[in-house]
Amino acid sequence: MKVFTTPLIRDADAYTIRHLPISSTDLMEKAATACAHWICSRFPATVPVCVFCGTGNNGGDGLAVTRLLRARGYTAQAWLVTSADRLSPDCAINRERLEQAGEGPVMIRSATEFPLLPAGALVVDALLGTGLTRPLSGLMRDIVLRINDLHNPVISVDIPSGMYADQPPAKDGITVRATHTLSFMFYKLAFLLPASAPAAGKVTVLPIGLHPDYIAETPTPYQTIDARLIRRFYKKRAAFSHKGTYGHALLAAGSFGKMGAALLSARACLCSGAGLLSCRIPRCGYIPLQTALPEAMCLCDEEETHLVPGERDDTPYQSIGIGPGIGQHPDTVRALEQLLQGAGSPVVLDADALNILARHPELWKHVPAGSLLTPHPKEFERLFGPDADDFARLEKMRKACAEHSVYIILKGHHSCTCTPEGNFFFNTSGNAGMATAGSGDTLTGILTGLLAQRYTPLETALLGTYIHGRAGDHAAAALSPESMLASDIIDHLGAAFLEIAGTDMQH
Numbered sequence: 001m002k003v004f005t006t007p008l009i010r011d012a013d014a015y016t017i018r019h020l021p022i023s024s025t026d027l028m029e030k031a032a033t034a035c036a037h038w039i040c041s042r043f044p045a046t047v048p049v050c051v052f053c054g055t056g057n058n059g060g061d062g063l064a065v066t067r068l069l070r071a072r073g074y075t076a077q078a079w080l081v082t083s084a085d086r087l088s089p090d091c092a093i094n095r096e097r098l099e100q101a102g103e104g105p106v107m108i109r110s111a112t113e114f115p116l117l118p119a120g121a122l123v124v125d126a127l128l129g130t131g132l133t134r135p136l137s138g139l140m141r142d143i144v145l146r147i148n149d150l151h152n153p154v155i156s157v158d159i160p161s162g163m164y165a166d167q168p169p170a171k172d173g174i175t176v177r178a179t180h181t182l183s184f185m186f187y188k189l190a191f192l193l194p195a196s197a198p199a200a201g202k203v204t205v206l207p208i209g210l211h212p213d214y215i216a217e218t219p220t221p222y223q224t225i226d227a228r229l230i231r232r233f234y235k236k237r238a239a240f241s242h243k244g245t246y247g248h249a250l251l252a253a254g255s256f257g258k259m260g261a262a263l264l265s266a267r268a269c270l271c272s273g274a275g276l277l278s279c280r281i282p283r284c285g286y287i288p289l290q291t292a293l294p295e296a297m298c299l300c301d302e303e304e305t306h307l308v309p310g311e312r313d314d315t316p317y318q319s320i321g322i323g324p325g326i327g328q329h330p331d332t333v334r335a336l337e338q339l340l341q342g343a344g345s346p347v348v349l350d351a352d353a354l355n356i357l358a359r360h361p362e363l364w365k366h367v368p369a370g371s372l373l374t375p376h377p378k379e380f381e382r383l384f385g386p387d388a389d390d391f392a393r394l395e396k397m398r399k400a401c402a403e404h405s406v407y408i409i410l411k412g413h414h415s416c417t418c419t420p421e422g423n424f425f426f427n428t429s430g431n432a433g434m435a436t437a438g439s440g441d442t443l444t445g446i447l448t449g450l451l452a453q454r455y456t457p458l459e460t461a462l463l464g465t466y467i468h469g470r471a472g473d474h475a476a477a478a479l480s481p482e483s484m485l486a487s488d489i490i491d492h493l494g495a496a497f498l499e500i501a502g503t504d505m506q507h
């Protein structure tokens, strides 16, 4: 799904009004109807609804939602927060409509007029939307602070009031902390970035009928990864295929005390469909790996405890994953250099392979074009230095991917893949239970397994992050986010693949 910036959303709005055609008031009615419908499908009419409105179009949405909820039998009350009486035209129309339908909004002109809410009330935040131009101050700030002090569920209309959609939060700025945000038509960039996203709570994108031509034809560097995108290139296995069809993967992983990382990535690689897997490991890992994963072949290094440069290996691997648990021994640095020099096609680099690269930037010249790097934020910082905010980091990712012709998957709640062309794909699957030891090793294994099956590096990044997250979601549903382990993610990869393959695979 495309992610548009606020100026483009406004263009989409204007284009829709011109070409459908539809009036801006009717478009607001559609948006408000979608919100009211969502509320009705989740909260019974016995729940009182308190709607806090501003004087722009976000406030207009709130006034319309109040009217629509009342029409469906809810006890809904609107408050209009304003220190002046100037309302946007559509907000003014909706104030009038609410008055005509019974009872208009109650004015709040000072924080002392903040109401005592009925017990168990649902709060709707329609104070400010994408028209935010400056940090909250004065009355608006006071009201948001009062809302944040409540213990009621808070539904933000379009975006939490006070949050910028396309720029970092202001220093000392405040924003409504929503339980749930109902975003019109698209995700906002802020919902996908760690500094702002938590305040949005759970985000639901509500279609409001913006013109499909505009959406299809307008380019944007930002997209979310979802099942629809994945199904465009997911390859079902052919009946007349053999293990060679699905590639031979090599994983260089493990050191003394960290053979678990090798084992996790190796299992994940095979469970993602690689035809054959060889594991390049130090000698100490031979018995555990062969015992725990008989499906994998082992290439043991001469050294007992860590990877060292070895003899030339001319096997034509379809993919090579390097990094889980390898440590940073000087011999391992040379082993990494040797592997990169011999690779010839894109590799997957993770964990200590990235830490070595950060300390030995001269190795960059050996990283094959199209390779996939999977840093978590700290590893990213070691590689490219610290950033002032999430947006500065996106810009740094864009430059690094272009300069080195690589794909970077910055791991996080919405893992973000950046391409050498400067496009960003945010993953939407996964959960906090995946913040557990070895979760990254499983991702490396999955990516190496997909690359072996001749998915392109971009397809590998998108399918890999998405399926890793979905497997994590299945694991969390079965075991709870607290109890699930990285190996449970691997155990649920099958459920995630079946989901993507569709129902015909399940019989």
Ligand SMILES: NC(=O)C1=CN([C@@H]2O[C@H](COP(=O)(O)OP(=O)(O)OC[C@H]3O[C@@H](n4cnc5c(N)ncnc54)[C@H](O)[C@@H]3O)[C@@H](O)[C@H]2O)[C@@H](O)CC1
Pocket (backbone or CB within 6 Å): 009, 010, 013, 027, 028, 031, 054, 055, 056, 057, 058, 059, 060, 061, 088, 127, 128, 129, 130, 131, 132, 133, 134, 135, 136, 137, 140, 157, 158, 159, 184, 185, 208, 210
């Ligand atoms: N584009 C769409 O898809 C649609 C958008 N609609 C709504 O329209 C909203 C945008 O409406 P507007 O552009 O009128 O903007 P807002 O409703 O966000 O507010 C704009 C007003 O707030 C003032 N303002 C800005 N920053 C402020 C601050 N820190 N403190 C106090 N006042 C401040 C502005 O000067 C302006 O008067 C969206 O968020 C959405 O809720 C819907 O009504 C219809 C469809």
Ligand SMILES: [K+]
Pocket (backbone or CB within 6 Å): 058, 125, 126, 127, 128, 129, 156, 157, 158, 159, 160, 161
């Ligand atoms: K809002």
